[in-house]
Amino acid sequence: MSKIKVAVFGCGAIAQRRHIPEYAENPNVELIAFADPVIERAREMAETYGGKAYSSYEELLANEKPDAVSVCAPNDLHAPMSIAAANAGAHVLVEKPMAGTEEEAKRMIEAAAGNGVYLMVAHNQRLMPPHVKAKELLDSGKLGRVLTFRTAFGHPGPEGWSVDGRDSWFFRKKDAIMGAMGDLGVHKSDLIRYLLGDEVAEVTGFIGTIHKEGTDVDDNAVCILRMKSGAIGTLTASWTQYKGGDNSTVLWCENGVLKIGTVNGDEVIVELTNGSVETYQVGAMATNEKQVPSGIIDAFVESIVTKTPPSISGEEGLRSLKVILAAFESQAMGQVIQLG
Numbered sequence: 001m002s003k004i005k006v007a008v009f010g011c012g013a014i015a016q017r018r019h020i021p022e023y024a025e026n027p028n029v030e031l032i033a034f035a036d037p038v039i040e041r042a043r044e045m046a047e048t049y050g051g052k053a054y055s056s057y058e059e060l061l062a063n064e065k066p067d068a069v070s071v072c073a074p075n076d077l078h079a080p081m082s083i084a085a086a087n088a089g090a091h092v093l094v095e096k097p098m099a100g101t102e103e104e105a106k107r108m109i110e111a112a113a114g115n116g117v118y119l120m121v122a123h124n125q126r127l128m129p130p131h132v133k134a135k136e137l138l139d140s141g142k143l144g145r146v147l148t149f150r151t152a153f154g155h156p157g158p159e160g161w162s163v164d165g166r167d168s169w170f171f172r173k174k175d176a177i178m179g180a181m182g183d184l185g186v187h188k189s190d191l192i193r194y195l196l197g198d199e200v201a202e203v204t205g206f207i208g209t210i211h212k213e214g215t216d217v218d219d220n221a222v223c224i225l226r227m228k229s230g231a232i233g234t235l236t237a238s239w240t241q242y243k244g245g246d247n248s249t250v251l252w253c254e255n256g257v258l259k260i261g262t263v264n265g266d267e268v269i270v271e272l273t274n275g276s277v278e279t280y281q282v283g284a285m286a287t288n289e290k291q292v293p294s295g296i297i298d299a300f301v302e303s304i305v306t307k308t309p310p311s312i313s314g315e316e317g318l319r320s321l322k323v324i325l326a327a328f329e330s331q332a333m334g335q336v337i338q339l340g
């Protein structure tokens with residue numbers, strides 16, 4: 001079988017640390033082109049991994065014929081880049097949040113369907129070993145129904161992550177559309193939907209810019225979610241956890257509690273009401289400091305190779321995005337928002 005020709009739009013932190021190295025490791029892939037307006041970034045990737053460098057993704061698409069594209073650029077570019085790639089006949093793996101609005105996300109889904117290509121959203125939290133284990137335990141039924149939960153994602157902010165540091169697009173609403181909620185909150189709306197196998201029915205959000213200076217996006221959010229099953233929980237996203245960053249989820253169920261990421265070393269803990277305790281050492285969650293393979297790239301390539309639609313589809317990305325957008329609406333209106 002000939003290799004899948006891949007192009008990468010945006011050669012910043014996530015492309016350099018996860019997408020590009022994971023494509024390079026995949027035997028079914030040939031990296032053919034990179035685009036970044038800071039052309040040195042694209043050139044460095046081309047020199048290291050082979051392929052051509054472009055300063056514009058439109059020019060790349062006019063000159064190359066990729067089978068698949070990774071969209072790793074600022075959030076406002078996710079929709080135009082994904083649609084252009086799909087229209088050029090390429091499968092698309094787009095970073096999260098998949099878009100800034102529901103309309104854009106729908107247009108991306110339509111563009112992929114209309115061109116007969118896959119659209120996958122990089123919700124890699126689903127593939128982290130502690131979350132894979134937690135899903136397996138919840139699906140086994142031993143814990144019974146989830147009744148209440150809390151899920152949180154916080155770190156000191158993207159200035160320590162983005163290739164542009166404090167000057168990053170992450171802090172500009174024009175480019176980022178949203179702050180901590182688009183960076184971290186959407187990971188957790190996706191995770192909760194996935195773990196519970198349930199949809200969010202109602203959302204209330206308290207969202208603000210509490211401490212970051214010179215930014216017009218949110219740096220903190222606390223939301224309350226009511227699921228269709230009736231379960232109630234909280235979702236927290238923060239860019240101001242300068243110490244004690246958090247990527248943990250606790251689910252209180254009929255027969256006990258499931259704790260994910262609360263104790264170093266014991267990534268998943270089950271405490272049952274009958275007194276039994278199970279601890280699972282399945283490997284730590286990736287952090288900005290400690291990268292582990294996301295698994296997302298292999299899953300995307302596997303979809304293409306086996307002609308199987310990706311499970312983390314555009315539709316899934318849209319449902320997770322809608323929860324976050326509803327939280328913003330709740331903050332703006334001072335109301336509880338119902339999701340359809």
Ligand SMILES: NC(=O)c1ccc[n+]([C@@H]2O[C@H](COP(=O)([O-])OP(=O)(O)OC[C@H]3O[C@@H](n4cnc5c(N)ncnc54)[C@H](O)[C@@H]3O)[C@@H](O)[C@H]2O)c1
Pocket residue numbers: 009010011012013014015035036037038041056057071072073074075077095096097122123124161162163164168169182183
């Ligand atoms: N799934 C995850 O865990 C995860 C983690 C971090 C970031 N992300 C997402 O990845 C995306 C990129 O974030 P990042 O952390 O790599 O940011 P970054 O600031 O490190 O890099 C962004 C890159 O995009 C480039 N860019 C800007 N305009 C462009 C254009 N027109 N064409 C091509 N490239 C362009 C910039 O020059 C920069 O090199 C964001 O959507 C972010 O939310 C996802």
